[in-house]
Amino acid sequence: xxxxxxxxxxLIKTRGQQVTLSCSPxxxxxxxxxxxxxxGQGLQFLFEYFSETQRNKGNFPGRFSGRQFSNSxxxxxxxxxxxxxxxxxxxxxxxxxxxxxxxxxxxPGTRLLVL
Amino acid sequence: AQSVTQxxxxxxxxxxxxxxxxxxxxxxxxxxxxxxxxxxxxxxQLLLKYTSAATxxxxxxxxxxxxxxxxxxxxxxxxxxxxxxxxxxxxxAQGNTGFQxxxxxTGTRLLVSP
Numbered sequence: 001x002x003x004x005x006x007x008x009x010x011l012i013k014t015r016g017q018q019v020t021l022s023c024s025p026x027x028x029x030x031x032x033x034x035x036x037x038x039x040g041q042g043l044q045f046l047f048e049y050f051s052e053t054q055r056n057k058g059n060f061p062g063r064f065s066g067r068q069f070s071n072s073x074x075x076x077x078x079x080x081x082x083x084x085x086x087x088x089x090x091x092x093x094x095x096x097x098x099x100x101x102x103x104x105x106x107x108p109g110t111r112l113l114v115l
Numbered sequence: 116a117q118s119v120t121q122x123x124x125x126x127x128x129x130x131x132x133x134x135x136x137x138x139x140x141x142x143x144x145x146x147x148x149x150x151x152x153x154x155x156x157x158x159x160q161l162l163l164k165y166t167s168a169a170t171x172x173x174x175x176x177x178x179x180x181x182x183x184x185x186x187x188x189x190x191x192x193x194x195x196x197x198x199x200x201x202x203x204x205x206x207x208a209q210g211n212t213g214f215q216x217x218x219x220x221t222g223t224r225l226l227v228s229p
Binding site: 004033035042043044045048056058090092103104105106107108109111 | 149151156157158159160161164205216217218219221222
């Protein structure tokens with residue numbers, strides 16, 4: 001099976017712009033989670049989607065949003081970009097999404113640079 | 116709330132010597148615990164996971180970890196380091212709320228010298 005794929009791999013934006021990142025989970029996986037990785041804050045949970053519904057959300061401002069499509073692909077959007085949004089954004093998928101012990105498999109990430 | 120503490124930000128070893136990366140967790144219950152590895156400019160790769168079936172967990176590339184409830188620890192070990200092991204390692208906890216949120220440690224960078 002193909003792994004988790006994320007597009008684009010690299011992005012450069014300027015402050016105030018918005019950006020959309022895409023994640024395609026492993027075939028058959030229904031849960032998609034998003035994480036932000038920065039040198040200062042480490043890895044932080046953004047949100048998780050299962051069957052097109054957001055089930056859990058981290059402590060991020062409303063500028064960060066996401067959605068999931070019927071084929072389980074997910075997008076996240078960041079509006080009104082700030083310099084501090086520069087980070088590696090990682091997407092992870094897991095199979096059922098309801099079990100307590102589902103392993104999450106990560107994509108290679110999208111590196112966003114905000115100038 | 117659960118938390119994960121990785122006790123060393125950097126660990127340096129010579130090739131062929133043992134590796135020990137330390138992790139302690141804090142939780143009111145026994146969470147699922149994982150070790151992930153991240154090579155430069157790459158995503159996270161699962162090394163191994165603990166889900167209460169066995170306290171000694173074997174993973175890929177010769178790594179293993181032992182869950183010790185009395186010490187709330189989940190240290191990662193490898194008998195003999197290889198140059199390709201140089202990377203950042205994350206100890207991760209997953210709750211039992213039914214959601215997929217992972218709680219990450221701050222990471223340990225493993226340096227391997229020839």
